[in-house]
Amino acid sequence: MKEKCTKYEALFTFADEVTLKEHLKVCEDCREEQAKMDKVSELISEVKPFYKKKRTAPHHLKVACILFALVIGGASIGVVGTNQDMMDYIKYGETLSAEDLGFPVDSYGLLLVE
Numbered sequence: 676m677k678e679k680c681t682k683y684e685a686l687f688t689f690a691d692e693v694t695l696k697e698h699l700k701v702c703e704d705c706r707e708e709q710a711k712m713d714k715v716s717e718l719i720s721e722v723k724p725f726y727k728k729k730r731t732a733p734h735h736l737k738v739a740c741i742l743f744a745l746v747i748g749g750a751s752i753g754v755v756g757t758n759q760d761m762m763d764y765i766k767y768g769e770t771l772s773a774e775d776l777g778f779p780v781d782s783y784g785l786l787l788v789e
């Protein structure tokens with residue numbers, strides 16, 4: 676039994692069209708492979724219009740993502756800006772106690788109210 680030709684994939688991938696066609700003329704196995712590929716190509720060209728339509732969706736999605744990121748980013752900046760402890764933590768690496776801020780405190784570090 677004659678071994679099946681395995682050149683098709685290599686020719687299809689690496690060789691030019693002329694070389695592939697020349698081989699197809701003399702090789703039945705590869706003609707079969709070519710027929711399969713033609714079917715796939717047909718399928719692809721059938722699906723293409725749908726695919727192209729879908730391609731516009733990610734653009735809107737991207738814009739939505741950017742807007743979402745801006746909203747979330749803006750919100751978290753707002754939280755950091757109004758949260759003094761967090762600002763201290765960012766600036767000094769730790770949260771300042773009332774004593775550090777120069778307020779009179781008792782031995783527990785609590786604000787002394789007289």
Ligand SMILES: [Zn+2]
Pocket residue numbers: 680681682683698702703704705
């Ligand atoms: Zn072949």
